[in-house]
Structures are given as structure tokens and as C-alpha cells.
Amino acid sequence: MLDVKILRQNTEEIKKAMESRNEDPRQIDKIIALDEKRREFIQKADELKAKRNQLSKAVAKLKSAGKKEEAAKNIEESKDIGNKIKEFDDRLRETEEKQEALISQLPNIPLENVPVGKDEKSNKEIMKWGEPGTFQYEPKPHWEIGPELGMMDFERASKMSGARFVVLSDRIARLERALINFMLDYQTEKNGYSEINIPYLVKRDTMFATGQLPKFEEEAYKTTPDDMFLIPTAEVFLAGMHKDEILEESELPKKYCAYSACFRREAGSYGKDVRGMIRVHQFDKVELVKYTKPEDSFNELEKLTNDAESILRELDLPYRKILLCTGDMGFGAAKTYDLEVWLPSYKSYKEISSCSNDTDFQARRANIRYRNKENKLEYLHTLNGSGLAVGRTLVAILENYQNKDGTVTVPEVLRGYMGGAERIFG
């Protein structure tokens, strides 16, 4: 959520920023026009309220002095004013609601060093790590490797649950679990995050706080009869956890990680990634979230991204790091790095983690503040990133570690989690 004051003060800049995010800058004009009306109503109502307060005080005095008639006069006048106040308050609330509805649809403002661009073509590659392997044969995609091993079943998944689901079994099921444990252990033990085990169902306001609602309701799975939502990412819970709280400066930065299943309708992605388990309605992810002081969030994003990268390096998977342009970033993000892992089946890099600085955007929506050095309350900054998407990591391992005979080598760091297995074979 953006601050109206900033819209008022830096109107032209914000309009440009919104344009760079493929939003209609005229929305800003609408909001500012509403804001002028809003302030006008506030002033009028406040004046009347001050008057009424005066009269009320006078009534109390007159009554205790036994001057009933004079009191009655004031009461009459006060009644009259009360009606006018109601009128202005109603109009005020109406404009406030309209304004709020528009503002809550606006995405975050990009940070200065974010490349401006309309879509992913303007994203900037920051670095590459590792070399994509060369194969003496045509490498298989995971949707062949898995089923041929008899451990990945798309037919039964769709029979039971529909399209875009997958069933894993035996060693591949174990590999999924190994990855979750490895990632959690690594992020907690090596990178200093506290592990949180979270609910997968959340209330409507929780979804609003992180920016999933109201704009992206189409994307979420809603449940009946209680209007609960299945979380599309653990971020929803982790970044909302301190809603309406005031944190002490000394507790910052707070670093959380959580494993969760994630649920997405993928409403707008017809025809995209239809094969395999790259894009499914339910997937596992280990998520990282930080709460930081505003002045630290910039650096903390670098660290958080590096924490996510460390998993890819430990697994020895070739990847690259991309700085997203203004038009390609998520709703709440002010700056985002994507990590993309090499996938032989795609013959390209594919997103496996997205790490964002959300600045005070979510903190404002969720009302999360901290007490700064001057003892003043201030919105803090939130950051989030995948560390990593487990399903896609599994895919990357199957494809990059595949052998000609159809077996898959288990990355060294995972062997301890796989009962010592070095290879997956049918």
C-alpha cells in the first residue's frame, strides 16, 4: 500500500513509476482528486465537531450551575450541528472508501536502480554460476525420466485431482523430502533463519496484508464455508505474522524460514509449461522472510538472495541471477532478483527462486512498525524469497544429474538425507 502523502508530494514521479509498471498513471490523478475532496470534508467536519465539543462542555457547566434554560438553548444548537456533522462524515467516509479501493490496487514503487522496461525482455542478467552440463546423448526431460523410473505419475494425479498435479513415489518422493529437509537445515543452521511451521489456511485479511488481495483473488483457492484461503506461498503467513505489532529495533532483522505446500490456480497461464511438474497447482517450497529496518533492506536483499543461491551452489546446479525490470516485478516488490536454474529439457534457465524487497509496502498494509532510534514508530521493511522452490529443484536434479542408463545420480549433499543412496534407479 502506498502512502497518500507521497502520492500528493511526488505526483509526477509516482505517475512515471506506475507507467513503468504497466499501470495507468491516470489512476493517480483520480486518487489525488479524491484526496482533495477528502481533506475538504475533514476540515469542515472538524470545525463543526470543535464547535459541538465547546457547546457540550458549556452544557455540563450550565446544568451544574442550575441554569436550565440556557443549557436548553445550547442543546438545540448542538443537535443541529450534530446533523450537519453526520452529513459530512458520511461523505467523508464515502470518498475515503473510494480512495482506499484505488490505492490498494497500486503496486509498489520500484527502487531507483531497477531497470525500466515493459516485460521480461528488459530484465538484466547479473551473473551466471556453473556450466550447463554437456550430454553425449539427447538428455531426457523430467517428465520422461520420472515416469520411466516408475516414480512420477501424471495420469493417476489427474485421475484423482485433475490437470497440473503430480504424484511422486519411492526414491523420488524421498528426494522431495530430502530437499525440504536439506533446505530447512541449511537455512537455519548455516544462514541463521528461525524455522517456523505454519498453517496452510489463512483469513482474508492475511491475504490482503501481503498484497494477494484484492487484486489477485482469481489466483487463490478459496474454501467454504469459512472464507479461508489456501496459501499460495508461505510468505503470506510469514510476512503477516507480526500484523498490528510494534517491534523493538534490537530485534531486527528478524529472519524466518518455513516449508509449506503452496496452492495456485494458475488462472492466467493456459498453455504455459503444460508438460511435467514445472507449473502445478500444488508444490512444495521453502520460503525465506525478513523484517528489517528501512535503511538496511537494500543490503539485506543481497544477503537473502545469496542465502537462496547457496542452496543451488551446494547442489551444484548451474544457475543465473536476473534483476527484474519494472514491468516484470510482482505486485508488492520494489526490487526483485530471480534465480533461474538450468534445465536441459527447456534448453534454458527457468525460475526457481524470486527474492524481493517489498520496502514498507506490506508493512503498511499489515500495520507492522518498529520503534526507531528517536523512539518514534516507523513502518519497517519486509523481504521475501524462495529458498528454494522444491519441486523445481527436484526437476533440476533429475534433469541435470541424469545418466544415459536412465538412472539419476544423487547430489552429494543429499545422500545423507536419502539413506546414503548415491543413485536412483528403477
Add this chain to the structure above:
RNA sequence: GGAGAGGUGGCCGAGCGGCCGAAGGCGCUUGCCUGCUAAGCAAGUGAGGACUUAUGUUCUCCGAGGGUUCGAAUCCCUCCCUCUCCGCCA
């Protein structure tokens, strides 16, 4: 699902129509005291908005929304949330 209790400032907690933005305590800030720390003493200390900025003026906020009233933290209604007990259940 049934019954009950409750939601007040950073935290705890009193108040139950005007003297309440709210006692008291904790915490925090400053000063005094003090070999250091702790303790003690004194003073200060809620948030948000509008107008104006040199100071300042004013409004709103005691879970949310409505109502009664000249006036509501306090009375009435609706909703949300939390807790306890009973039932059911992994």
C-alpha cells in the same frame, strides 16, 4: 456443535454517561544520586489525521460497525477475534 468469560496506550491493568486520551504499575527518555552495575529519588513519555509551521490550533481513536444522547471507553444492537469448560475428532 453447546455453555461461559473477555477484547482499554509499547506491555500489564483500573475505569462502567460530562471532571477520561484514560488511574496505577512495568518499560522507555532525561536529571539527581552512586567506585562500576543494580537499586533509589524527580520529571517527562500513546497513536493517527487536518490546518499551520516560528510556535501552534484542532479532530479522531478504549476490537469493528451501527444506535440512544446535547455529550459514550462507559448504555443498546450487529459482527469479528481470543480464552475457558463440555461434546466430537486426527
